[in-house]
Amino acid sequence: MHLKLTDVTVHYGKVQAVKNVSLEVDAGDIVALVGANGAGKTTLLRTISGLHPPTAGEIRFMGQRIDHLRPAQIVRLGIGHVPEGRKVFPSMTVLENLLMGAYSRRDRGSVREDVESVYQHFPVLAQRHGQLAGTLSGGEQQMLAIGRALMSKPKLMLMDEPSLGLSPIVVEHIAEIIASINKTGTAIVLVEQNVALALQLANRGYVMATGEIVLHGKSSDLMQNEEVARAFLGR
Amino acid sequence: MTGAEFTQTLLNALMLASVYVLMASGFTLIYSIMHIVNFAHGEIYMLGAFAVYYFSMEYHLNFFLALVLAILVVGVLGILLERVLFLPMQQAHLPQVILSLGLAMALQGIASVAFGAGDRPVDGPFDTVLRFGGAAISMERLIIIPISVAIMIALFAFVKWTRTGQAMRAVAQDSDAAALQGIDVAFISCLAFGVGCALASAAGALIAPVFYVNPFMGGSVIMKAFIIICLGGMGSISGAAVGGLILGFVDSFGATLFGNSVANIIGFALLIIILLVRPQGLFGR
Amino acid sequence: MTRQLQLAALVLLLFLVPLFLTSNFYLHMFIMTAVNIIMATSLWLILRSGQLSIGHAAFMAIGAYTSALLTMRAGLPFPMAMPLAGIMAAVIAVLIGYPTLRLKGLFFALVTFAFAEIVRSIFNSFGKDLFGGPSGISAIPHPSFFGIELATRASYYYLVLPLMLLTILVVYRIDKSRIGMNLVAISQADSLAESLGINIMKYKIVAFVIGSFFAGVAGSFFAHYLRHISPESFTFWLSVYVLIYVVVGGLGSIMGPIIGACTLSLFSESFRTFGNYEPIVFGVALILVVMFLREGVVSLPGRLLPLTQRAGEALRGSRIAARLRGP
Numbered sequence: 001m002h003l004k005l006t007d008v009t010v011h012y013g014k015v016q017a018v019k020n021v022s023l024e025v026d027a028g029d030i031v032a033l034v035g036a037n038g039a040g041k042t043t044l045l046r047t048i049s050g051l052h053p054p055t056a057g058e059i060r061f062m063g064q065r066i067d068h069l070r071p072a073q074i075v076r077l078g079i080g081h082v083p084e085g086r087k088v089f090p091s092m093t094v095l096e097n098l099l100m101g102a103y104s105r106r107d108r109g110s111v112r113e114d115v116e117s118v119y120q121h122f123p124v125l126a127q128r129h130g131q132l133a134g135t136l137s138g139g140e141q142q143m144l145a146i147g148r149a150l151m152s153k154p155k156l157m158l159m160d161e162p163s164l165g166l167s168p169i170v171v172e173h174i175a176e177i178i179a180s181i182n183k184t185g186t187a188i189v190l191v192e193q194n195v196a197l198a199l200q201l202a203n204r205g206y207v208m209a210t211g212e213i214v215l216h217g218k219s220s221d222l223m224q225n226e227e228v229a230r231a232f233l234g235r
Numbered sequence: 236m237t238g239a240e241f242t243q244t245l246l247n248a249l250m251l252a253s254v255y256v257l258m259a260s261g262f263t264l265i266y267s268i269m270h271i272v273n274f275a276h277g278e279i280y281m282l283g284a285f286a287v288y289y290f291s292m293e294y295h296l297n298f299f300l301a302l303v304l305a306i307l308v309v310g311v312l313g314i315l316l317e318r319v320l321f322l323p324m325q326q327a328h329l330p331q332v333i334l335s336l337g338l339a340m341a342l343q344g345i346a347s348v349a350f351g352a353g354d355r356p357v358d359g360p361f362d363t364v365l366r367f368g369g370a371a372i373s374m375e376r377l378i379i380i381p382i383s384v385a386i387m388i389a390l391f392a393f394v395k396w397t398r399t400g401q402a403m404r405a406v407a408q409d410s411d412a413a414a415l416q417g418i419d420v421a422f423i424s425c426l427a428f429g430v431g432c433a434l435a436s437a438a439g440a441l442i443a444p445v446f447y448v449n450p451f452m453g454g455s456v457i458m459k460a461f462i463i464i465c466l467g468g469m470g471s472i473s474g475a476a477v478g479g480l481i482l483g484f485v486d487s488f489g490a491t492l493f494g495n496s497v498a499n500i501i502g503f504a505l506l507i508i509i510l511l512v513r514p515q516g517l518f519g520r
Numbered sequence: 521m522t523r524q525l526q527l528a529a530l531v532l533l534l535f536l537v538p539l540f541l542t543s544n545f546y547l548h549m550f551i552m553t554a555v556n557i558i559m560a561t562s563l564w565l566i567l568r569s570g571q572l573s574i575g576h577a578a579f580m581a582i583g584a585y586t587s588a589l590l591t592m593r594a595g596l597p598f599p600m601a602m603p604l605a606g607i608m609a610a611v612i613a614v615l616i617g618y619p620t621l622r623l624k625g626l627f628f629a630l631v632t633f634a635f636a637e638i639v640r641s642i643f644n645s646f647g648k649d650l651f652g653g654p655s656g657i658s659a660i661p662h663p664s665f666f667g668i669e670l671a672t673r674a675s676y677y678y679l680v681l682p683l684m685l686l687t688i689l690v691v692y693r694i695d696k697s698r699i700g701m702n703l704v705a706i707s708q709a710d711s712l713a714e715s716l717g718i719n720i721m722k723y724k725i726v727a728f729v730i731g732s733f734f735a736g737v738a739g740s741f742f743a744h745y746l747r748h749i750s751p752e753s754f755t756f757w758l759s760v761y762v763l764i765y766v767v768v769g770g771l772g773s774i775m776g777p778i779i780g781a782c783t784l785s786l787f788s789e790s791f792r793t794f795g796n797y798e799p800i801v802f803g804v805a806l807i808l809v810v811m812f813l814r815e816g817v818v819s820l821p822g823r824l825l826p827l828t829q830r831a832g833e834a835l836r837g838s839r840i841a842a843r844l845r846g847p
Contacts, residue, residue, distance in 0.1 A: 049415060075417035087412035089405050100405050103398065104417025152417060272626070274760075320807065330810045333767055336760060337810065341803030348796050458637060458756070461630055469626075496645030503634040503641070510634075511619060514627045 002027045002156055002187050003048070003079075008057030008067075010040075010047050017043040019211040020057070025156065030178070030188045032202035032219060034195045034232065040211040041191045042084050045158045048189075049081045050074040061156070076104045080154030084161050084191075086145040090134025094125050097133050097144055101151030111151070118147035121177055139170035146177060156187045163194045175201055195232035199223050236491070239369030244491045246372045250445075252483025253383035254438045258456060259463035259475040260390060261434030267407040267470035268427035269321065270328050274335040276435050276460055277453030278342035283309050283436025284443040284452060285350060288357050298360035298444075302382075305440040306433045313432025317425040339453075346450035359444035375444040386437055387476060390430075394472065403427055407470060462506045468516025477517060534681060538674040547673040551745065553785040554677075554684040555738050560765040560777035562734035565691045567766060569727035571621060572629040574759050575636030576735055579609040581754035583736025584743035585643060585651060588660045591744075593650075598663040602740040609736025613729045621724045636759055644751040656750025663744045676745050683741060687734045692774050694730065768809055 003025040010018035018040040025031045033041050046052045048059060050071040059067040066074050075081075089097050098118060102111045119126035122143040128136065133144055142162055149157055159178070163171045171194070178201055182188050192198035199205055199219040207215040207228060215228065222228050236244070258280055265273045273279075283305050290301030320338065324331055359375025366372075394400040405413040406423045414420050439452075446452070463482050467474025482502060489498030509516065541547060563576045587605035590596045596604070620631045643651045651657070663670045663679060670676055743749045761784075769780020787805060791798040 051411060051414060070419070070421075071414035072417045072419045075415065081415045083412060083415060087409050087415075089408045089412065091408055092401075092404060096401065100401060100413070100416050100418075103402060103405075148416065320811070324811060329767065333764060334807050334810045336764065337803040337806030339803070340799045341807065344797065344799030344801075344803060348800065458633075461633060465630055494645075496641055500638055500641045503637045506634040507620075507631055507638075510623060510627050510631050514623060 002029070002062060003189070004058075004060045005044075005048070006058040006060075008044070008047065008059060009055045010043055010052060011055045012043075012052075017211055018047065018054075021208075021211075021213050023206050023213065023216070025187050025189055027155075027187055028182070028185065029204060030182050030190060030202040032195075032198035032205035033189055033191045033208060034193070034198050034205060035208035036231075037193070038210075039208040041208055042160055043211075044208075045081065045160050045189070045191060048074075048158060049079060072104065075152055075154075078153075078155035079158065080149035080152050080156070080186075081158040082142075082145045082149045082160060082162060084164070086138075086141040088133040088136070088141050088144050088148070090132065092133055093130050094133055094136070094144055095129045097148050098125075098151050101148035104152055114151055114153065118150055121150075121180070122147055139166050139174075142166060142170070142174060143177075146174070146181075150181065154186060156189070157181065158189045158191075160191045161193060162190075163192060163197060171197065195228070196223075237369070240491065242367065242370035243372065244487050246370065246377065247491075248484045248487035250376045250379050250483075251487055252480045253379045254442050255459060255463055255483050256476050256479030257383055257386060257434050257441070258438035259460050259467070259479045260387065260472050261431035261438075262460040263464045263467070263470055263472060263475040264403075264427055264434070265431035266464070268403060269317075269331070269424055270326075271321075271331045271335065273428075273431065274332065274457060275339040275342060276431075277456030278339045278346070279309060279313065279432045279435040279453070280439035280456050281346060281448075281450060281453035282312070282342065283439030284357070284448045285346065285439075285450075286436065287440035287443050288355055288448050292355070292357060298358070302437070302440050306437050309436035310429045310433030314425050314429035316432075317428035321428070322421055322424065339457075343450055343453065350450060352450060354447035354449045357443040357448055373445075379441045379445075382441060383437075386434070390434070390472065399423075399426065459502075462502050465506050465509050465514075465516055468518035471516070471518040474516050474518035531685065535678075538677050542674075544673050547677055549785070549789045551673070551677055551680050552789065553782055554680040555742060555745075556762070556765060556781040556785045557684050557778055558680075558687045558734055558738040558741075559762045560769070560781040561687050561691050561774065562731040562738070563762050564731075564766050564771070564774065564777040565694065565727050566731040567771060568695065569724045570624075571724060571728065572625060572763075573632040573728075573731075574629050574756070574763060575632030575634075575639075576731075576762050577754040577756070577758040578632075578636035578639040579613060579732040579735035580739035580742065580758070581639055581643060581749075581751075582609045582612055583739030584749045584754070585657070585739075586736070587740035588657045588743045588749060589650065591661055592657070598661075598744065599665055602663075602737060605740035606733045606736040609739070610729045610733040613732035614725065617725050617728045621721060621728060633756065633759075636754075636756060640751045640754060640756075643754075652750070654751060656748065656753070657743075658748045660743050660747040660749065662747070680741055680745075683737060687737075688774065688778065690730070690734075694727075695774060764806065768806070768813075 003023075005021055005023045008018060008021045009016065021040075021044060023031070023033075033044070035041055043052065047054050047067075050066070050069055050073070054067050057067070058065060061074075061077055061079060064077070066077065066079075069077075089100060092100065095115070098115050099111070102108075102114065105111060119129075124140055125143055125147055128140065133141065136144060146159070146162065162174055162178070166174070175197060178188060178190065190198050190202060199222055202219045205216065205219045205222045206213050207222070215222065215225065217225075258276070261279075262273060262276050265271065265276070286305035286308055287298075287301045290296045290304050291298050294301075296304070316338070320334060321331055324334065359373070360378065361374035363374045364371055365374060365377060392400075394404060402413065402418045402423055403426070405416065405418060406420055406427075410420050413423075435456075459482060463478035464475055465478070466481055467476070467478030485502055485505065486498050489501050493501075537550060538547060541550070559576060559580065563573060566573050566576075583605040586608040587598075587601045590601040590604060591598055616631075616635055620628060623631060643656075644654055663676075670679055739754075742753075746753075765780040765784050766777045767780070768784060769778065770776035788798065788802055791801045794801050
């Protein structure tokens with residue numbers, strides 16, 4: 001079990017955002033986490049990454065408890081996070097952004113190679129390597145955010161709404177990248193409002209509503225599921 | 236204005252600008268990373284002046300050594316203050332601003348009790364007075380300019396090329412995203428506050444031989460800082476540099492042409508105009 | 521006892537204070553606290569509209585100088601000079617507010633700061649025969665109502681008390697009225713309020729002008745009480761102190777500025793016995809309050825209540841346990 005959440009509850013002040021969530025991610029998985037806006041998906045990812053402490057429950061990564069570690073420590077353990085809204089560093093160049101992704105790495109020597117491999121995934125980033133990230137298009141920023149997360153050589157990647165606001169062609173490209181990242185051995189938790197996309201890419205899925213997991217299973221089963229179909233797939 | 240007066244005023248402007256730039260860079264660095272207005276900045280500047288006083292006048296160290304020590308000591312003090320006072324408050328910005336106000340009061344009070352309210356003179360490193368074309372300027376004023384330039388270059392290099400400096404820029408631009416890259420935001424905040432204080436201390440230490448040192452010398456510093464970062468843009472170090480230059484010239488030429496009080500008013504009027512016309516400053520986003 | 525009866529009793533008690541406290545020192549403390557309450561409450565109204573002002577002292581200065589000059593140069597009687605001083609402050613607030621209230625947050629705060637410094641510089645360096653330069657104006661006459669001169673501390677107390685109550689009343693009524701609701705809406709989300717048709721600028725100006733009016737009135741009282749004013753009496757730090765009264769007291773209700781001004785005035789007056797150490801003690805006290813009492817001193821009762829409850833429970837629990845253990 002790569003990542004295991006057990007009965008995780010998260011509050012913002014008095015408001016309960018996530019309630020008793022349990023989920024598992026195995027090595028090599030792509031796990032989809034879908035649900036409507038405000039269901040608590042982003043909160044859950046932020047909690048896994050240590051940006052927000054859980055009020056109750058356990059989070060284990062590779063057997064180790066991480067729920068009260070600081071974000072920097074969690075990154076070093078091998079969890080990468082592509083945040084909602086991209087959040088690239090706008091006044092830094094593409095290259096500087098990628099180098100920031102490698103901040104936690106001790107093996108400085110191979111950082112250059114990894115920059116090259118990100119450029120191979122995303123040639124447009126190579127073209128714009130000296131450009132300020134704030135001036136990139138939405139799709140390019142998304143690629144940069146993914147590339148930046150890859151720089152820390154994560155064992156698990158949390159991706160929060162990578163398709164948001166992007167055109168179908170760009171989304172397709174990104175979907176290919178996600179699949180190929182997974183093939184190299186990185187497990188992925190994919191939060192998406194584009195449920196069809198998420199379930200196609202993933203092998204398993206969880207459906208969240210008002211902070212709780214209401215449904216989970218193999219993605220093929222979920223796609224057949226009537227409620228899911230009605231709620232998200234428009235059938 | 237005669238040629239000699241002009242040269243004099245110009246050199247004075249450059250000297251003032253050099254001090255302002257250091258002080259304002261520290262102020263804006265703290266603002267950009269901690270998102271607070273550090274009301275204790277003037278008192279830190281004052282502590283830098285006192286530090287150089289003690290190291291050079293009481294312990295009789297070489298002035299430049301005293302300068303370096305003053306910068307280091309106050310910088311470390313800044314890191315400690317951040318760690319002990321601000322960090323536990325976890326990003327609550329308005330209360331942190333008020334905390335800096337309390338800190339300013341306490342520091343000024345401690346200084347006036349510990350050092351006494353009187354003025355203390357600090358001997359500059361050189362006694363010489365340079366003269367060109369009728370203008371006279373003492374070496375201790377002139378030396379401020381290259382030292383300040385050197386410190387600013389070091390600062391820019393640090394922020395642009397070192398990993399830690401880049402981490403600071405990242406935290407300033409998006410602290411959540413920075414945390415997700417493995418940057419220890421708490422540590423960076425401490426460091427930023429320390430560097431900000433070190434810069435203020437440098438400003439105070441450099442100006443110490445020129446004006447007297449007393450516990451109240453930091454009082455009006457915060458006002459200059461406000462004007463400068465509004466001119467240059469909040470959170471931008473290059474903005475602070477340009478703003479400091481502009482204000483140095485306004486203050487120096489304004490004082491020579493119209494007297495101190497009018498020069499003061501011009502500075503504040505400039506602030507209001509900039510806020511109405513281009514609130515983000517010259518370099519702000 | 522109903523709320524209103526409690527308030528009436530409190531007000532009555534306030535009026536009776538000089539009968540019990542005859543020492544000048546204590547009366548002075550009460551008077552200065554009242555002045556601080558007027559300043560804090562009027563600033564609170566401005567803060568309610570979502571605008572941060574760190575130049576409130578400027579309007580106090582304008583009121584003070586206006587009142588002094590009207591009584592000393594124009595020969596106006598005090599009962600006319602005081603309201604006119606407030607109006608002068610209000611007029612200048614309109615002039616400054618119109619072009620600048622559209623700025624938000626820190627930007628507006630900086631404008632108020634710059635404005636306050638400009639005002640102070642003008643009083644300091646211009647019109648020396650009018651404003652008295654750095655030494656200011658001295659021998660300001662006692663307030664005199666229809667021939668009766670207020671010369672004792674107690675009489676000053678009886679002048680400032682109704683002014684304070686009036687300020688609190690007016691600000692309270694405004695806060696509770698539609699204007700007040702709108703102000704809070706505006707402070708939470710300008711754009712949302714705007715989309716609901718609330719004319720933002722109008723309300724911000726109203727809050728700013730009324731707040732400045734009362735600061736002017738406080739200034740007028742201050743001038744005729746201390747009978748000497750100078751630019752040094754109205755520095756940036758005074759504006760900051762007033763802001764601290766409000767924030768430390770708590771922004772949520774009108775009790776905040778009142779309690780904040782009371783506690784901190786008491787602090788600083790009693791710290792005066794610390795002499796040179798006063799700023800240190802005040803500064804440290806401020807730091808401690810801000811670190812440990814986040815919602816302000818107003819929240820203190822709320823915080824203490826659970827503690828007393830828990831103590832009570834613990835006590836009860838140990839008694840029950842003792843009984844269960846048997847004789």
